[in-house]
Amino acid sequence: MPVAYTIQPTYAIDDATLLETDLTTCTLLVMIGSGTFSYAVLAPLQRKFLALKSYSYQPRTVAMADLEMIEQIFDADRLLFTAFKKVLLAFSSADNTLVPREFYQQQLRKDYLQAALPHKSQDAVLTDEIAELGLVNVFSVDKDMLGFLRKEFSTDDVAHAHTALLKGYRQDADHTASEGIAYAEVQAQHFTLTIYAGGKLLMQHQYAHRGGLDIVYYIVNSLRQLGLSELQARIKLGGALTKDSQVFQELSRFLPRIEWVHRPDGFLYIPKMIDMPSHQFFNLYALALCV
Structure with missing residues (x-):
């Protein structure tokens, strides 16, 4: 018999600002990892974070475990169905490699990844250009997971979590x-x-x-x-x-x-976020630097 899960967020942070804001003008920043799904809502004109929510769950051994759990999160979290102006999907995994821009060739992106680590044939290979470092981040994403999230969020904007970290650290x-x-x-x-x-x-x-x-x-x-x-x-x-x-x-x-x-500079944060330790969710906040 299938096990039923009740998905509850580990963290859920917002205030009245969220209800007072037209979310169709906002950006949704989504971070997906093994056993984790987190997102933050950013008002781009004010450069202000309005909300943050994070889910954690135990990955199971079946291949579809993460996707099944994320589907249940969608069933439980109605905010995810908001028609945000922009949605950025970011994947946190070890399946990436950094290539100097001068040596990068688009048609060889799969070869760069295969040279650095084992590559699964069912994965999609994507890239982030990090102009300030002269690098291209080549990474792979499970095709089923990517297809589901692209469809649900109606977005083609995808990044790797390590790109956000690199941009965030350069502010320091x-x-x-x-x-x-x-x-x-x-x-x-x-x-x-x-x-x-x-x-x-x-x-x-x-x-x-x-x-x-x-x-x-x-x-x-x-x-x-x-x-x-x-x-x-x-x-x-x-x-x-x-x-x-x-x-x-x-x-x-x-x-x-x-x-x-410390959380990235150049943004405003609601009081509940400021009350949290400044190092928590650094990687999620740093996604705003990739938009």
Whole structure:
């Protein structure tokens, strides 16, 4: 017998501003990951975030698990049926690679991805151009998931979550630190590590983890391979972390220069968002930089 799920958001943040706004003038920013579905509503003229909602669920082993759960979210969340002026879909996964713009050729996009990681034949291969870094982000998305979301939202605007992170980190003046800076966007089962030194992007990669010690290992190993010291480099954390969590405590034992990232500049946030820790939902807010 099929298991029935009652989908409830992990976070649901808004205020009277949402009801007072014509949402057909607004932008919906949607982030899809394994076991997660989050979105934020942005009023583009005021550059103000009006609402945020995030769902988490346990992925099952069947191939359609994520799609089935997202279908149930649509059944439960009527706001998603609003005729927003613009909808941006973003996918958070490890299935991507960065290619220098001068070497990129559109007809070879599948080859770039296959050279970097195994590629599933049922996936669609898409790209983001990151002009400010001279890079093209080549990524793959499950065709069934992409087709469902494009149809439901009537949009062709698609991006990769790592593109948003790169744009967000470039706003941070600390990314030019000569001693190096490692940004870690931490989620429940994976984290994305991005390292800069002297304003130059040295690496970005997503890793699976089972706890803080895994994250420490990848950060330390990556910094050392790049000729940087984990004792001197600054570490900025974002995502689903709290200061009293076990993961944070384990990171603090080995990485002495830990800080938090701050929500992107240049936008307004409703009071309930400002009351939240500034590093939470950094990746979702940063999608506004991709619109």
